[in-house]
Amino acid sequence: MRAALRRIRAAGFLALTALAAVLLVFLAWAHAVAQGERPAAIAAFDDERIRIETVAEGILMTPATAAAEVGVIMIPGARVDPYAYMDKLRDVVAGGAPVLIVRPAINLAIADxxxxxxxxxxxxxxxxxxxxxxxxxxxxxxxxxxxxxxDGDDRLAGLLLLGSYCANDLSSTALPTLSISAENDGLSTREDIATRADALPAGARLVEIPGANHASFGDYGVQAGDGPVTASDDEVRTVLTMEITRLLRGA
Structure with missing residues (x-):
């Protein structure tokens, strides 16, 4: 009997040790983020048309002049540095719309x-x-x-997807929605986005950026499994600014 108890305790200890090891590996993986590229971040910080500050929720970008009524809450991709999105969104901010880039829990939006x-x-x-x-x-x-x-929260003005799609069904709503995809996206492919398009709110607008890939929506380097990129950062920023501004004006 005692021998059996010892074996049970040993097995339990080994199981807990293995679980702890898996958890440590997972946390190390989750915290190994794709860092935002320094030149892009500097370009955003040097832009006199906007102000950037760190807040409890993440990074708040506001226009140097009067802000518009509608802003953007930006949720980063998995294990991507929030700072990686500042440069692509700075012209949206300069146009009057505040942007809050949040820091997801353990760098994984889906876990937040x-x-x-x-x-x-x-x-x-x-x-x-x-x-x-x-x-x-x-x-x-x-x-x-x-x-x-x-919840009937009237602070919700719309939905914006960048190289993404909904896993839940929002088709019964009339929420102003814009889905921007990239022609050469190797992770959220054309087929993925087309397959899930029926889950978007009624009247959702779909736009594709020629020559862009999955990582084009930020500035964090090459992403494994992604497609080639021929669109420049300026070209991507221009499309994002034009389309997001259009969404905000109609929200």
Missing amino acids: QRGLDALIDGVDAAERWVVAGHSLGGTRACLVAAGAER
Whole structure:
């Protein structure tokens, strides 16, 4: 009997040790983020048309002049540095729209269970917000939007997907929605986005950026499994600015 108990204790100890090792490996992986490229970040910080500050929720970018009523909450892709999105979005901010780039829990948007209320807690840069996300950040943005719609939160102004698609069904809503994809995206492919397009709110607008790939929506280097890129950063920024501004004006 005692020998059997010792074996059970030993097996339990080994199982707990293995679980702890797996957890440590997972946490190390989750915290190994794709760093934002320094030149792009400097370009954003040097842009006199905008102000950038670190807040509890993440990175808040506001126009140097008066801000618009509607802002953008940007949820990064999995294990991507929030700073990697500043340069691509700075012209949107310069045009008047505040942008809050959030820091997801353990750098994984899909593991972050915060709703709209928690994401903008203490941030009064805008009265209403378009929830946006890149890659898995977009999948999380769809869930945030669904929760805000269910709660009747009138601060929700729209949904913006960048190289992403919804895993949940929002087709019964009329939420202003824009889905921007990349022609050469090797991770959120044309087929993936087309397959899930029926889950988007009625009237959703779909735009594709020629020559762009999955990593084109930020500035964090090459991403494994991605397609080739021929579109320049300036070209991608121009399309993003034009299309996002159009969404904000109609939200």
